[in-house]
């Protein structure tokens with residue numbers, strides 16, 4: 001039985017999913033999962049859709065790379081930086097911003113240069129940034145963690161959550177973070193959702209968009225055992241959260257109001273790290289994943305590990321990413 005389930009989860013291609021409990025089903029959606037780019041990322045992360053160029057931006061953290069995959073031409077451009085790059089975001093002024101090592105940087109794609117905007121965790125030499133995302137008011141939120149000796153093996157409580165404001169000043173929200181990860185904001189901008197991976201929880205805070213202040217932390221979902229480690233996250237236009245499950249080989253859709261899981265979509269790779277919506281009207285989901293941490297057998301069974309996956313037929317859309325305002 002276990003073996004059978006495992007084989008099922010390895011299957012790619014079209015599979016029929018019936019929604020709701022009507023019989024006969026009133027709505028059928030055909031979910032398709034496709035590896036659109038075999039990038040062999042050590043640790044792919046931070047997928048961001050750039051509508052203007054019809055591209056998906058993402059990073060490979062340990063490879064110190066920011067990549068841009070054009071969905072029309074299928075070509076990839078890569079910029080290599082001098083430290084692990086853990087997230088990338090659009091910038092209102094043009095170009096991008098990225099978290100590089102423990103620095104918030106502005107990235108000029110044309111000349112491949114990175115300019116430091118601010119630095120954090122100066123007293124913590126073993127730290128680096130991890131996941132980051134821009135809030136609806138243009139602040140770049142990102143958290144830190146101790147560098148891992150192996151996936152999810154690290155000195156605990158070393159990370160903090162920060163935001164880079166438009167005037168380039170940085171605010172620190174809290175410390176004691178293990179692995180700062182997924183983040184997004186509710187549709188009314190009144191809630192900030194956040195994941196510290198090793199808490200195995202998806203948390204929510206009240207959010208004040210005017211000031212960027214957060215308060216009243218609570219858990220809205222505790223991971224099930226087979227879902228493993230919560231990693232990257234994004235919200236859809238129905239206000240539901242999508243969480244990539246590291247080691248769980250899936251993305252799950254959560255209702256933050258009821259705390260219930262609404263849907264599970266399995267992928268043919270175990271180390272799914274993050275997800276975002278993109279493509280036409282943000283109706284496609286893109287998922288990043290990692291190769292690092294797989295043993296030789298795992299690499300043989302999951303040849304697309306480290307690639308970029310596209311999921312279509314979900315029947316739900318996402319939102320455009322917010323650009324950094326500074």
Ligand SMILES: O=C(O)[C@H](O)[C@@H](O)[C@H](O)[C@H](O)CO
Nearest residue numbers: 151152179197229231246273
């Ligand atoms: O992608 C990330 O967010 C981290 O940088 C990764 O290293 C893994 O997610 C982590 O090991 C599992 O939590």
Ligand SMILES: [Zn+2]
Nearest residue numbers: 131181231232
């Ligand atoms: Zn992550």
